[in-house]
Amino acid sequence: MKAFALCCTLMVSGATLTLAHAQTTVPPAAAPAAAPSGLYAALGEQAGIDRLVDDFVERLVRDPRIGPQFKDTKPAALKESLAEQFCVLSGGPCTYHGGTMREVHADMEINKGDFNALVEQLQRAMDAQGIAFRQQNRLLALLAPMHRDIITRH
Numbered sequence: 651m652k653a654f655a656l657c658c659t660l661m662v663s664g665a666t667l668t669l670a671h672a673q674t675t676v677p678p679a680a681a682p683a684a685a686p687s688g689l690y691a692a693l694g695e696q697a698g699i700d701r702l703v704d705d706f707v708e709r710l711v712r713d714p715r716i717g718p719q720f721k722d723t724k725p726a727a728l729k730e731s732l733a734e735q736f737c738v739l740s741g742g743p744c745t746y747h748g749g750t751m752r753e754v755h756a757d758m759e760i761n762k763g764d765f766n767a768l769v770e771q772l773q774r775a776m777d778a779q780g781i782a783f784r785q786q787n788r789l790l791a792l793l794a795p796m797h798r799d800i801i802t803r804h
């Protein structure tokens with residue numbers, strides 16, 4: 651029930667974000683321009699993001715609902731990509747070197763439950779890092795629209 655509510659909140663904020671983005675004139679590939687100001691600092695800059703992602707990936711692989719999907723994944727490589735992605739999304743001075751969300755997750759048959767489980771673990775990891783609720787929501791709102799590329803099993 652909790653997961654369902656979370657999913658829908660995220661979907662709504664995702665839709666809102668898309669709309670806001672469509673109405674703004676931004677150059678292509680200007681992801682940092684869409685980042686809420688101060689989010690990178692609120693996440694603790696690079697060191698904070700590294701700590702967050704470390705804990706997040708440990709939680710993901712231990713989660714009985716989705717952990718098995720990471721059995722062939724090298725945690726260090728995933729952590730590096732996620733840290734770059736969160737850094738870019740939050741407006742930090744980084745470059746993301748990984749694949750697009752659509753390419754990377756294409757053959758994983760990810761459903762809404764899987765997506766929500768991952769978001770739940772990210773929230774726990776952010777709580778554990780002492781990241782304020784409002785800042786958590788800012789990061790989640792940036793990730794939410796990705797459900798369109800990641801969820802392939804309906």
Ligand code: HEM
Nearest residue numbers: 716719720723731732735748749754760764765768793796
């Ligand atoms: C907002 C949600 C998500 C985000 C932001 C996200 C982000 C990422 C990123 C950045 C990578 C690394 C890409 C690369 O290095 O090229 C990745 C890989 C991966 N993701 Fe996701 N992901 C999300 C949801 C999910 C979900 C729900 C699952 C499954 C339950 C999942 C399973 C995986 C797996 C297994 C890999 C590793 C692929 C490999 O070993 O090469 N992801 N994800």
